[in-house]
Amino acid sequence: MTLAEKAYDALRHDIIRGELAPGRPLRLADLSERYGMGFSPLREALNRLQAERLVMAESLRGFRVAPLSLEELHDATSLRILIETEALCASVRLGDDAWEAGIVSALHALNLQAGRTGPEADIWELEARHHAFHHALLAACNSPWTLEFVERLYVATERYRIPILLAAALPAGRDVQAEHSALAEAALERDIDKAVARLREHYLRTVNDLADVIRLNDPRTARVAAK
Amino acid sequence: MTLAEKAYDALRHDIIRGELAPGRPLRLADLSERYGMGFSPLREALNRLQAERLVMAESLRGFRVAPLSLEELHDATSLRILIETEALCASVRLGDDAWEAGIVSALHALNLQAGRTGPEADIWELEARHHAFHHALLAACNSPWTLEFVERLYVATERYRIPILLAAALPAGRDVQAEHSALAEAALERDIDKAVARLREHYLRTVNDLADVIRLNDPRTARVAAK
DNA sequence: GCAGCGGTAATTTTCGAAATTTTTGGATTT
DNA sequence: AAATCCAAAAATTTCGAAAATTACCGCTGC
Numbered sequence: 001m002t003l004a005e006k007a008y009d010a011l012r013h014d015i016i017r018g019e020l021a022p023g024r025p026l027r028l029a030d031l032s033e034r035y036g037m038g039f040s041p042l043r044e045a046l047n048r049l050q051a052e053r054l055v056m057a058e059s060l061r062g063f064r065v066a067p068l069s070l071e072e073l074h075d076a077t078s079l080r081i082l083i084e085t086e087a088l089c090a091s092v093r094l095g096d097d098a099w100e101a102g103i104v105s106a107l108h109a110l111n112l113q114a115g116r117t118g119p120e121a122d123i124w125e126l127e128a129r130h131h132a133f134h135h136a137l138l139a140a141c142n143s144p145w146t147l148e149f150v151e152r153l154y155v156a157t158e159r160y161r162i163p164i165l166l167a168a169a170l171p172a173g174r175d176v177q178a179e180h181s182a183l184a185e186a187a188l189e190r191d192i193d194k195a196v197a198r199l200r201e202h203y204l205r206t207v208n209d210l211a212d213v214i215r216l217n218d219p220r221t222a223r224v225a226a227k
Numbered sequence: 228m229t230l231a232e233k234a235y236d237a238l239r240h241d242i243i244r245g246e247l248a249p250g251r252p253l254r255l256a257d258l259s260e261r262y263g264m265g266f267s268p269l270r271e272a273l274n275r276l277q278a279e280r281l282v283m284a285e286s287l288r289g290f291r292v293a294p295l296s297l298e299e300l301h302d303a304t305s306l307r308i309l310i311e312t313e314a315l316c317a318s319v320r321l322g323d324d325a326w327e328a329g330i331v332s333a334l335h336a337l338n339l340q341a342g343r344t345g346p347e348a349d350i351w352e353l354e355a356r357h358h359a360f361h362h363a364l365l366a367a368c369n370s371p372w373t374l375e376f377v378e379r380l381y382v383a384t385e386r387y388r389i390p391i392l393l394a395a396a397l398p399a400g401r402d403v404q405a406e407h408s409a410l411a412e413a414a415l416e417r418d419i420d421k422a423v424a425r426l427r428e429h430y431l432r433t434v435n436d437l438a439d440v441i442r443l444n445d446p447r448t449a450r451v452a453a454k
Numbered sequence: 455g456c457a458g459c460g461g462t463a464a465t466t467t468t469c470g471a472a473a474t475t476t477t478t479g480g481a482t483t484t
Numbered sequence: 485a486a487a488t489c490c491a492a493a494a495a496t497t498t499c500g501a502a503a504a505t506t507a508c509c510g511c512t513g514c
Contacts, residue, residue: 004274028497038470039496043497075373079372082313146302156372230497288465289465289466
């Protein structure tokens with residue numbers, strides 16, 4: 001693995017997890033020290049991330065972490081629902097035994113981690129298994145372009161979930177694991193309409209929860225929201 | 228404009244137009260001579276194009292122009308229809324006077340160029356206006372993510388149209404300009420169902436024409452197709 | 455005939471410094 | 485006091501060479 005690839009993985013990892021905060025300038029001298037390499041591999045990684053919209057670049061003024069906005073969250077979620085519901089339809093139609101097994105396996109692993117508490121509870125392991133579960137549902141859709149866009153939108157929206165993940169601040173009255181199980185159940189039963197409806201509901205609830213948290217944390221709306 | 232940006236534009240341009248053929252290795256020494264710059268800006272451009280799937284990279288083995296395949300054409304077209312029909316719905320719902328004017332203007336410019344013959348006929352100017360027309364239809368959808376994906380899929384499918392463009396080899400019996408006019412008409416009438424149906428038809432006809440030409444040019448299927 | 459093996463050439467990758475541009479801070483002027 | 489300008493500092497961008505890896509080619513041995 002080349003240094004440029006390591007730089008890409010490390011930067012992407014740190015941006016997605018929020019260790020490099022949205023909007024933060026990415027100075028080459030800093031990154032060079034942080035990741036222990038020269039400018040060349042870093043610039044190559046930054047250019048790749050720029051094309052993925054995780055990094056913004058301005059001519060002769062360097063790079064910064066792409067900012068977040070409530071508008072973008074809604075935009076990305078709407079498109080996600082459109083693309084993922086279509087992909088889910090295709091997967092349910094085309095999925096074979098391996099697809100079913102992948103869903104069962106990913107759901108089980110996700111539930112195991114979700115049930116862990118104390119020192120075993122690792123929010124990032126949970127996040128990885130959540131990602132894997134959603135991917136497993138769509139894996140049989142047989143469309144590389146769809147899977148690429150799904151991945152792009154997953155990453156784009158994952159950054160918005162970090163405050164909730166870190167605070168473990170899910171609203172009371174929502175059982176996300178039950179939603180996942182019901183989603184898997186509908187898919188395995190090959191009930192397209194039910195599966196699609198549950199996927200859409202799952203995302204709409206998530207985006208609403210996220211929007212609430214973001215509004216609460218936004219100083220401009222904090223007073224209004226606190227009413 | 229930095230050299231890296233010039234390199235990105237030039238490489239993208241040459242790949243899309245087929246001047247750098249699909250599958251061709253992109254050696255840095257060649258590119259350095261071709262574009263008159265050092266390795267650094269070229270590598271940055273290649274990394275951006277890799278993220279856009281116009282270039283494939285393999286660790287320590289350099290870059291090559293991304294190959295084409297009939298499967299990818301069908302995959303990209305299906306997804307294009309899904310995303311663009313949704314974007315067209317939104318545009319028809321949200322579009323204002325400027326949106327309507329943009330469509331009328333782009334259609335007129337496209338028709339002007341399509342009518343030109345002899346030395347005035349410039350296939351690449353026609354292509355640019357075709358691109359602009361399709362963009363104008365969706366420009367009011369108010370979704371940056373959608374527009375990015377539309378652009379990605381347009382570029383991905385444009386490479387397949389080059390043989391037809393260069394040969395001016397459209398099948399007899401198809402009037403593409405009439406399709407464009409009908410599409411614009413339905414959109415301006417705010418008839419969502421009609422506009423969406425015409426857009427879908429437009430793309431399905433195109434992909435069928437392209438598939439025919441590709442099969443004809445493919446030595447493996449040439450004999451069968453010639454029957 | 456051909457699979458394996460060295461060694462050379464070609465190529466990619468990375469670094470460090472030079473060139474270029476932007477930013478900063480203070481002195482000067484209006 | 486605000487605006488302007490200039491030089492120093494900081495940052496990005498680019499180059500050219502060094503380092504590392506792969507590809508090629510003739511050779512050997514079976």
